[in-house]
Amino acid sequence: MSKKDYTEILQLCRIDGDTIPKDENIYLTIDNNVIGTAGNFISFVGLPKSSKSTFICGVIASAIARTQIYGFNVLTYPHLKKTRIALFDTEQSGYDFNNKAKLIKKLSNQKDIYKKLDVFSVLEYEAYDILSMVNTYLKNTPDCAVIIIDGILDCISNFNDERESKRLIKILRKWAKVHDILIIIVLHLGKKDNMAIGHIGSASSRYCQSELEIAKTKNNTYTCSGKMLRSSGFFTPIEIMYSENDKTFIQL
Numbered sequence: 001m002s003k004k005d006y007t008e009i010l011q012l013c014r015i016d017g018d019t020i021p022k023d024e025n026i027y028l029t030i031d032n033n034v035i036g037t038a039g040n041f042i043s044f045v046g047l048p049k050s051s052k053s054t055f056i057c058g059v060i061a062s063a064i065a066r067t068q069i070y071g072f073n074v075l076t077y078p079h080l081k082k083t084r085i086a087l088f089d090t091e092q093s094g095y096d097f098n099n100k101a102k103l104i105k106k107l108s109n110q111k112d113i114y115k116k117l118d119v120f121s122v123l124e125y126e127a128y129d130i131l132s133m134v135n136t137y138l139k140n141t142p143d144c145a146v147i148i149i150d151g152i153l154d155c156i157s158n159f160n161d162e163r164e165s166k167r168l169i170k171i172l173r174k175w176a177k178v179h180d181i182l183i184i185i186v187l188h189l190g191k192k193d194n195m196a197i198g199h200i201g202s203a204s205s206r207y208c209q210s211e212l213e214i215a216k217t218k219n220n221t222y223t224c225s226g227k228m229l230r231s232s233g234f235f236t237p238i239e240i241m242y243s244e245n246d247k248t249f250i251q252l
Helices: 003-013 052-065 094-108 127-140 162-178 198-207
Strands: 026-030 033-037 040-046 072-074 084-089 117-121 144-150 182-188 210-216 222-229 238-243 248-251
Touching: 026 144, 026 182, 033 040, 033 182, 033 210, 033 222, 040 052, 040 162, 040 198, 052 072, 052 084, 052 094, 052 117, 052 144, 052 182, 052 210, 052 222, 052 238, 084 127, 094 117, 094 248, 117 127, 127 144, 127 162, 162 182, 162 198, 182 198
Parallel strands: 040 182, 040 210, 084 117, 084 144, 144 182
Antiparallel strands: 026 033, 026 072, 210 222, 222 238, 238 248
């Protein structure tokens, strides 16, 4: 690049610390704590079978109903034409997602959840193809506000490759900034150290805006707590359980 190119890039990268961010930059809060903003990504981490998907359903339902669900308040902005939320599921088939859809409909109290929601099951595709599909979706869907990738491990060939992991995180951060969206990723924790798995987990923890840990308790309830929060103080953990009477998960 020429000196002129770098001069232009510097101007694009300049930040005015005196400018107060607009409310439209905030996409996810928990008890009025800022968890996720436009131009950033956050991660949900937890052991297998810790009910990460249930909390993700709460996030999606909140975006659809525009109300607080399971403590999550997902904000979309109709006047900015940012009203859609998308889920790329790398682990479950369309048949398995049907149970998720039922929960989302129940939580949001909306019969037609697909007016604001796009869902893609991409479990049979390779990492490069999944990233290409997400990139294509974002280019073709300017009204997308939040995109969820469940789970991000399938978007990388080797999660223990440091260079590849950093490259994937850079892609996420670039998408978030260029498309003015919040990206939510789902990651597994290692059973031995309780840390996000592999180099991709380390890179995610280092660069994400918030890291929310999902865990199962001894009382067969499930909690969501702040493992790392850059933009706010820690919040009282969200706790849910399955109610036989209601035939669904309820917040305690």
